Amino acid sequence: MNEIKNYNEISSILAGRYLVVLDTETTGLDPVKERLTEFGAILIDPNRSQVMEFDTLINPEVDVPENITQITGITNEMVSTAPTFKTASTDIYNIISYKNPVIVAHNAQFDIGFLRESFKRIGIDFELICTDYLCTRNFAKEFAKQGKYDNKGKNALEHLAKNVFGIPDPGHHRALNDVTVCYELLKKLIELSEK
Numbered sequence: 001m002n003e004i005k006n007y008n009e010i011s012s013i014l015a016g017r018y019l020v021v022l023d024t025e026t027t028g029l030d031p032v033k034e035r036l037t038e039f040g041a042i043l044i045d046p047n048r049s050q051v052m053e054f055d056t057l058i059n060p061e062v063d064v065p066e067n068i069t070q071i072t073g074i075t076n077e078m079v080s081t082a083p084t085f086k087t088a089s090t091d092i093y094n095i096i097s098y099k100n101p102v103i104v105a106h107n108a109q110f111d112i113g114f115l116r117e118s119f120k121r122i123g124i125d126f127e128l129i130c131t132d133y134l135c136t137r138n139f140a141k142e143f144a145k146q147g148k149y150d151n152k153g154k155n156a157l158e159h160l161a162k163n164v165f166g167i168p169d170p171g172h173h174r175a176l177n178d179v180t181v182c183y184e185l186l187k188k189l190i191e192l193s194e195k
Helices: 007-014 066-072 076-080 085-096 108-121 136-145 157-164 175-193
Strands: 019-026 036-044 050-057 102-105 132-135
Touching: 007 136, 007 175, 019 085, 019 108, 019 175, 036 066, 036 085, 036 108, 036 175, 050 085, 050 175, 085 108, 102 108, 102 175, 108 132, 108 136, 132 136, 136 157, 136 175, 157 175
Parallel strands: 019 102, 102 132
Antiparallel strands: 019 036, 036 050
């Protein structure tokens, strides 16, 4: 996959492209050993209107560690009746492959790593699904480095949203909530790129 890094020309790079802003919640940090517990995404058309929203809990087929439940609020009971990744994969595939979109995520390498490994487990090559991605964390870090704004030394999504850009937080560490905040952050960063 190709990470889009030419942030100062981001408007022209994204022109005419669909975006899929996504987030995952997981049982841990290692995409090879751990599993997804939630996937959320919104599909944005080239006019920047939201055309689809998708969110699902995912049964990881392993226990959700207590420390993860404390962070995300996702419990073993919540995922016990959720679809497995294999069952949910068709819906996930359909949204992330729709018209060759740019995948957008905060700390995108994390989410992409988990999606890549999850699809690999069911015999699908993630690299054939999508080609380009944009990491809002890297985007924000670069613009802070360029002096376009003060990130106050932190690049976490909830910090940037609340303390830097004044984006309302609907509750972080749940996939669809983080997707909403990530898209609002992307819009703020695009505004900065146009100045």
